[in-house]
Structures are given as structure tokens and as C-alpha cells.
Amino acid sequence: MRITAVSTAVRSVILQETQFRRGRPVAGTQDILFVRVETESGHVGFGEASSWAIFTGLTANASKVVVDEIIGPEITGLDVSRTHEIARALDRYPHLPAHPRSAVDMALADVNARILGVPTYRLLGGSDASWALSYSISEAEPDAVRSIAETRIGEGYRIFKLKAGSHPELDGARISALRHAAPKAAIRVDFNGSATEAGLRELSPVLQTCDVDFVEQPYPAGQWGRMRSTRAWFESRIALDESIGGEDDVRRVGEDGLADIIALKLGRFGSSSRLIEAGTLAARLGMSIYAGAMNESRLGMSASAATFSTLDNIVEGCDFYYPYTVLGEPGFTGGAEVVDAELRLGSDAGHGIDLPMGWFV
Structure with missing residues (x-):
């Protein structure tokens, strides 16, 4: 069954909350790239790409150009079920950005699952297990941290990730405020690469006293020697996120013992098969996986959870x-x-989502 069309649409969606990423407010609206793949039988599938340039290096419109001018023309006419053939066609472009490629991969998984009449997780060999959500808190003031945690606890949240490093002088008080508000919750602290050795040493007693589960990405990606030296004295478990850009990074981190946990993100790997291979490798190397995401809509989250x-x-x-x-x-x-x-996860075929046809005209 051949692919007859690959179309794209960039949509602007209102943000209901203001969050902070690396100290910068994220508010107002967000652009999202959506992808539609159609086959000669009339079956369609949908995917999307994260549009935070601060993490991906691409805007939604830049990802749209990649799909419209490279990926779409390359795979149109290929058999939608021959995913390895499609992957080989795209591998001709070794520097193809992962996020737009992932959006198309989501759409291909969606359409193939719809053709078979099964949910995407069944197509991929997964299950419909439920997932406890972790809520990220990025506000600077300890009182705000406490208030947000109390609100989310009332909604059922029992896992929190505190974004740290933008206001290091407040981080100890912020962690303590979160533990006070959520005495039974799991707490993780994510620096997004902004920690210093001195700051970690100063913060270490608070991390232990407040029973922080793990510390995520203390240093910028690629600073392997710095990570290695820190592992020698740092007591808390470490997770790496931005450091993991592909299977080679997973292997290096596991073989060198640089982390206990790695965060994987579907958009960063370019396809579900690559993420699954990386997760399988991590298990062989004795590491656990954190199911990560960026700023995708429920379409992207459904595809990620299925993977x-x-x-x-x-x-x-x-x-x-x-x-x-x-x-x-x-x-x-x-x-x-x-x-x-x-x-x-639901029981509908594919991702269980239909995007309006008018978006892709």
C-alpha cells in the first residue's frame, strides 16, 4: 500500500500556564508542526514535532520545510508497511534533523496501526499499562513551589521534578519547600546542564535530607570528564537527558558508569525503532530509563507512551x-x-486521534 501524500500544518496553540525553561518564561502561544501521511487506500496517519528551538534547534516552520522539501518527496510512492525501506531512504540524509523525522515516523506508525485496526502500542509490541505522571515545577520562589505542589497533590500527583540552577541561591530552600508540601512524593531535581561542582557539594546535604530520588543533567551535554569526576564523590543517583542524543551516547554512558538513569525522548531519536533499540541497550548496560518528552500535544504524548x-x-x-x-x-x-x-492509553486504532482535514489544505 503506497504513500500518496505527505502534508504538513503549523498550528498555534494557547498556553494555559506560564512555565520557565532555563530561567526564561514560556507563555502566550506555542507553534506545533503536524504531519499527515495518506495512502492509496485512503488510510491516513498523523504525527507532530516539538517546536522548542531552545532544545531542538528548530522552529515549527523550520521542521515543516524539512518535511515538505526532503522527507515527504523522498517517501512518497513507497510502501507504507515497508518501514525498513523507508528508513533506508531517509538514511541517505545523514544530517536529517531528528524531530521532523520523528513526526513522520509517528504518522507512519499511526497509519499502519489503523490499517491493521489495532492501537499503536500493539503494532509496536507494547502494552496498555498506565503511566504515573511527573509534574515539573520551575518557579523560583520557595512559596510558589510549595503552593504549586499542594495544588497538584490535590489532583493526584505524587511525583515531582524541580527545575534547578537558574537561581542557585534559592535551590536548597526550594527543595525543602517541595518536600514540606509533598512529604510522601518522589522528588527529582533537574539542572538542565546548569549546575557547578561547588553548587552540587553545597546542595548535597539537602538532597540527602529531603530524600531526592535522583539529580538530572547537572552539566552540559558532552562534558564526560566532568561527569566522571563528579560520580566519584556525589552521593545521589544521576540521570542524564541532554547528554543522550543517540545510541552511541547510551553506550558510552553505560560502559563508563556515568549515570544510573537515562532520559529518552522520541523526538530526539527520530523514530520509535531507534528509541526502542536505545532502551534495550540501556537495560543490557544496567541502566534504567526515564520516559521523557518536550512540549508535544496529546498526539505526540500518545505516540511516545505507545513506544x-x-x-x-x-x-x-x-x-x-x-x-x-x-x-x-x-x-x-x-x-x-x-x-x-x-x-x-486507549483502545482505538492507531494513536486514537484524528486531526481536522482543513488544516492540511
């Missing part, structure tokens, strides 16, 4: 809260739903 459902070595909690709390109404419903701060 992660194929892996066993995953720590509790995931980053899939964003479209259900921060992102406004995107113009469609369906897919995975949240009940009591747990993400639950």
Missing part, C-alpha cells in the same frame, strides 16, 4: 503531563487520557 510501553526498565513517573495541564485546547481530542495524574 515506551515496549520497554521494561523504566522508572516510575514520566514527562507526559504537558498537554493535559499547560497546553490549551489544540483543536482535537482523543488519544491517551489522564485520570488521577495517570496517563492511560
Whole structure:
């Protein structure tokens, strides 16, 4: 069954909350790239690409150009079920950005699952297990941290990720405030690469006293020697996120013992098969996986959850809260739903979401 068209649409979605990324407010609206793949039988599938340039290096419109001018023309006419052939065609472009490629991969998985009449997780060999959500708190003031945690606890959240490093002088008080508000919750602290050795040493007693589960990405990606020396004295478990850009990074981190946990993100790997291979390798190397995400809508989160459902070595909690709390109404419903701060995959074919046809005209 051949692919007859690959079309794209960039949509602007209102943000219901203001969050902070690396100290900068994220508010107002967010552009998202959506992709539609159509086959000669009339079956269609949908995908999307994260549009935070601060993390991906691409805007939604830049990703759209990649799909419109490279990926779409390359795969049109190929058999949609021959995913390895499609992958080989795209591998002709070794510097193809991962996020737009991932958006097309999501759409291909969606259409193939729809053709078979099964949910995407069944197509990939996964399960419909539920996922406890982790809520990220980025506000600077300890009182704000406490207030947000109390509100989310009332909604069922029991796992929190505190963004740290932008205001290092407040981080100890922020961690303590979060533990006070959530005495039974799992707490993780994410620096997004902004920590210093001196800061970690100063903060270490608070991390131990407040029983922080793990510290994520203390230093910028690629600073392997710095990570190696820190592992020699740092008591808390370490997770790496931005450091993991592909299977080679997974192997290096595991073989060198640089982390206990690695965060994987579907958009960063370019396809579900690559993420599953990386997760399988991590398990062989004795590492656990954190199910990560960026700023995708419920479409991207549903596709990500379906992919992660194929892996066993995953720590509790995931980053899939964003479209259900921060992102406004995107113009469609369906897919995975949240009940009591747990993400639950549905039983509809594919991702369980249909995007409006008018978007792609």
C-alpha cells in the first residue's frame, strides 16, 4: 500500500500556564508542526514535532520545510508497511534533523496501526499499562513551589521534578519547600546542564535530607570528564537527558558508569525503532530509563507512551503531563487520557486521534 501524500500544518496553540525553561518564561502561544501521511487506500496517519528551538534547534516552520522539501518527496510512492525501506531512504540524509523525522515516523506508525485496526502500542509490541505522571515545577520562589505542589497533590500527583540552577541561591530552600508540601512524593531535581561542582557539594546535604530520588543533567551535554569526576564523590543517583542524543551516547554512558538513569525522548531519536533499540541497550548496560518528552500535544504524548510501553526498565513517573495541564485546547481530542495524574492509553486504532482535514489544505 503506497504513500500518496505527505502534508504538513503549523498550528498555534494557547498556553494555559506560564512555565520557565532555563530561567526564561514560556507563555502566550506555542507553534506545533503536524504531519499527515495518506495512502492509496485512503488510510491516513498523523504525527507532530516539538517546536522548542531552545532544545531542538528548530522552529515549527523550520521542521515543516524539512518535511515538505526532503522527507515527504523522498517517501512518497513507497510502501507504507515497508518501514525498513523507508528508513533506508531517509538514511541517505545523514544530517536529517531528528524531530521532523520523528513526526513522520509517528504518522507512519499511526497509519499502519489503523490499517491493521489495532492501537499503536500493539503494532509496536507494547502494552496498555498506565503511566504515573511527573509534574515539573520551575518557579523560583520557595512559596510558589510549595503552593504549586499542594495544588497538584490535590489532583493526584505524587511525583515531582524541580527545575534547578537558574537561581542557585534559592535551590536548597526550594527543595525543602517541595518536600514540606509533598512529604510522601518522589522528588527529582533537574539542572538542565546548569549546575557547578561547588553548587552540587553545597546542595548535597539537602538532597540527602529531603530524600531526592535522583539529580538530572547537572552539566552540559558532552562534558564526560566532568561527569566522571563528579560520580566519584556525589552521593545521589544521576540521570542524564541532554547528554543522550543517540545510541552511541547510551553506550558510552553505560560502559563508563556515568549515570544510573537515562532520559529518552522520541523526538530526539527520530523514530520509535531507534528509541526502542536505545532502551534495550540501556537495560543490557544496567541502566534504567526515564520516559521523557518536550512540549508535544496529546498526539505526540500518545505516540511516545505507545513506544515506551515496549520497554521494561523504566522508572516510575514520566514527562507526559504537558498537554493535559499547560497546553490549551489544540483543536482535537482523543488519544491517551489522564485520570488521577495517570496517563492511560486507549483502545482505538492507531494513536486514537484524528486531526481536522482543513488544516492540511
